[in-house]
Amino acid sequence: MKSAVETLSPTRAKLTVEVPFEELKPSLDKAYQQIAQSINVPGFRKGKVPAAVIERQYPGAARDQALNDILNLKYAEAMQENDLTPLAQPEVEVTKYEDNGPLEFTAEVDIRPEITVPAYDDLTAEVDDLEVTDEDVAEQVQALRERFGTLKDVERAAADGDFVVLDLVARQDGETVEGAEVSGMSYQVGKGGMLDGLDEAITGLSAGDEATFTSQLVGGDLIGQEVEVTVKVTQVQEQELPEADDDFAQLASEFDTFAELEADVRERLGRGKRLEQAAAARDAVLEALLEKVEVPLPDTLVTDELNARRENIEQQLQFAGMTMEKYLEDEGQTVEEFEADLERRVRDAIVAQMLLDEIAKTQDFEVTNEDLTGYILRQAQSQGQDPQQAFSHIQEHPHHLQEYAAEIVRGKALAQIVETATVKDKSGNVVELKNLLPDGSIGDPAAQADDAEVTDEATGEAAATDAE
Template structure:
């Protein structure tokens, strides 16, 4: 077999392959055997029909077609390996020349992994926002805790923002109650929002026994976005009484004895959470800084496929949430053009990052062990809300394990870059990333931990030596 490669672009190649007729013989023999099993010829047992009879009864052309279908994928893979090409998609194959007893010639155009010169990534500099926990942040968390331990009591007055009401609700269109759009005895906090446009405005000022109708749009179901008539009836108005933030509340709501201790713990937990958010922002900033250091050619087919997949995923999520794309863009303050431009930028950055991280993983000779793969499978299953075993079975059955392994390797490659990066916050302070724990606390450097362990071991052995 002879093959030659023509570079059409940095991400697309054209292979021209010539296969001598002699190399088709195994595929021809297999084709005759396959066809012999499929036909019935009087005087011959199934599977024992001679080739010359098959040529006469079925036609030599059918045998040659079967042989070509068998040999093309094999010779294509051989040509890829011979020319050190890494395909990114299915090829476009065209048979350009073939006659019986003569060489087979075909071409294959395919998107290929671009050649990238990985820039120096040791000590990349990046900047992130400061970690700041404000009094308002703490007050918001304490308020949420108070509401968890609040009590409700009936009041003989009209409902106001913050009150809880027990309501019956139904939506009708053309006088008919819509399926799934009727509830009874539901508790709802006035002013909370997020249910039906106009509901909070209707409830304000209503008392127990009152009923009111208004026009709104459904946020889910087959009639999402269509105007319907909504009737709401109030059976109870309840006022929420919140406990004071004192020592008694601290003992009720936590393991702390005083309100000061509770508030300090809330501030500390918020700080840990914001530190984790800062670490995530640091990883993004380091990766962005790396992308700025290198130009990565991108296969447009791969970019288009990823764009379509992400766009479809967003549309599905909005549909599940009962939100139209128009409403989403309105809430985000974006035009369709701005949304598409931002999506295109993020997809291109993501694809470029994959290529770079793959090269770094190869350069650093990173690997994945069975335990890491198992943990990654569990995490992915949890993220998708599936049973871990069922998820793992699906991944193995559909040969998605190589993709998961690549995800892990990219994560390791990014971690390698981040650990050596110099990341500072807006105030100029160095952001600690290497010793950041999953709970947001800062651990001791590994060297210090090992030294402490050795000291403890020596201290433990001292009495035995004495």
Template sequence: MGAGDRRFESCRPDAPPDIHLKENKPVKSAVETLSPTRAKLTVEVPFEELKPSLDAAYQKIAQQINIPGFRKGKVPPQIIERQFPGAAREEALNDILGSKYVEALQENDLVPLAQPDVEVVKYDDEGPLEFTAEVDIKPEISLPENTEGLEASVDDVEVTDEDVTEQVAALRGRFGTLIDVERPAQEGDFVVIDLKAVKDGEPVEGGEVTGFSYEVGRGGMIDGLDDALAGLSAGEDKTFTSQLVNGDLVGEDVEVSVTVHQVQEQELPDLDDDFAQMASEFDTFAELEADVRERLQRGKRLEQAAAARDAVLEALLDKVEVPLPENLVTEELNARRQSVEQQLAYAGMTLEAYLEDEGQTQEEFEADLERRVRDAVAAQFLLDEIADRSEIGVDQAELTQHMVRRAQQSGQDPQEFVNHMLEHNHVPEMVQEIRRGKALAELVESAVVKDASGNPVELKNLRPDGTIGDPEDEAAEADEAAEAAEAAEAAEAPADEAAESTQD
């Protein structure tokens, strides 16, 4: 086999490389630092290390071929080499490259982030194997000696009367009734309509709906629809020009005709005690309003906690330099961009329309996306380093709980989600996510976080529902949980012993 047919392009900085040589018989390896996040391994494997793999390769091929005059599995290597030149050496190479590459990584304390670009430099009949492997590696990060006491600031938790009014109005709308009215449609009315899109006199495939209920002024369906509906009464129609946001005619002008069948006005209940009893478990509207305010307070508190986590992490990132592998950044950038485009497609919106609504140019969008990706990748490396330094581990209960929560977030069956994670070997990724979460929690709990008014932000005792727990109660609950676990373990022990006895 010739050298060079396993090579891939890679980036090399202009700066002179930093070379380290480490010899650990029988494998000799050298590391060339191409950048803080990329290294080149040069590995030499002596022939005596290759011979077992070559012998195994000849034996494997002998079992697979039929040569006249020889029993299956008894074909000599010389005959195999004559009939299939280089086949055994290729088989042996595939067998030994991976293991020697891993050994070289371990010898030189390198953590790979991707598949390597491998080049076989030398592979003679009786000589050693020499190959190189360029690979993105986990960067070395110098954490401060003490990460406690990081300072961060977040906005105040503030629930306004307008916030409460908006939430109550949304709840009130759920109990409204629609009544037909004999007048032209106006904003806030509900209309029952037919829509039909035509291009060059031909109906657009998938561009027709009938008996559709729509709130005038809501938007988000098709440009120009709200303007066309305003002033139309039941039985009237109108044609306007618009552009479709999905399908084969995205971005092209089409003629859209809308026919109104009903105009309905929403009749809302009075905001009184009767409404409170109908819409909730409370007897009075004052109690309902107070509960809405409290729920908003909890939600704002959780939002503040999320902002605090981001602020603390950002404060540490400002103090630490984290080199980023450009290949990894590019992959993540492409994945994020594709995810945004898919979400917009599901919402029936193009990226161009979204950017126009946001008042953002394509260049601004790309720059913002890249900034967020770089911050996210840097944060992952930083949290991994903290988790390693603190020797943070993950137990089976934490892993199970994390996977169940992820399944619920994605709307999947928990058991099917777990099976998928196991089948596709995604469990290490789940474990790493948990370690990062615990590292971030450790970082945030030791930080000094204040709101805009200068008040300390309570994070350590914040519960998942947004309430603040009493430290004593939290400790008592933890003790009860520990006692329950010990009792369950004690109850399981006799059963386990009985099962073992039965098996014996």
């Protein structure tokens, strides 16, 4: 086989491939055998029909079948021979295909552009200070107290923070909306997240009172449409919280004193904020690296990814019961600003992925079973999926393991870059990343010397594709 490549642009190439008949013949013979097995010709046993007979009865059938097989095979060989990485399906044109003669075809395809990896040992980045305030601790303690709180009925109007039991029905043009009627539902006043106007309507209502207001549905076939909502309060309850004392600490934790519980809450918040700081450092370092390169991208690749991201966002908003218009209003963005920001993030994500792949080529990163297991577990956790279902999915679709391995390698490449960078907080303190453990604590450097996964997990593998 002979092949030549013509560079049409930094992201598009045209291959010209010539395949001699000797390399075509095995595919032709295979096609004749397959056709012979599927037809019945008087005078010949099944599978023993000569090629000449097949050609007389089904002229060109074997050549067409062989062409499909040989095109895919030789196209892949030509791409590999010319060290090209396709980013889309090729546009193939057969220019010559004669009896007992060679096959010639061309293939135009979007390709991965050549990337020159910049030096990254001098990268610097700045992140917010790690700070756990008394208010942060008080908020967590309050949430813990609420978990152990009790409800008691009160003979007064509902106020912010109270729990009410209510009946609710939505109507449009006097007709009850299907699926928009609930009874005996418990709801905390001021919590929000259900229907706009609900909190205002039930505030001040006592048991037995009802109110009617206009709102927009956040789910179902009529999402976003205005309806008339009637809500009736059947019960008003006040939450009584346990005192923040030693007895509560013993009830809610393994600690004997409230001071010990509070100190543990502060420590856990600190570990969580340290992980957030590490993620911010990772993003900041990656952003600094991206500023040092300029990579052309095929328009079709960007468009396809934009459409996929846009569809995913719309599905998430629909699941959350929110329209795109409401989301943009809450974010203070116009449609044009949203689209520009989305395209920037998509382009950055694609370039980051390509750049990390290029860096990973120069490293001897190993992907172990432990790497894959940990990655699958973290993916399942982030998606709220049962880990067993995630592993079952992999057994049914093992080809995903290759994708996961690629993401893990990118994570290792990014972790290496972050380790070499200088990251400081706004107060000028160097941020410890190299010995950061997955739980947010700082490990002993000597104890972590053999643990190659610490930084990968802590800095967040597969960050390059996390544009959202």
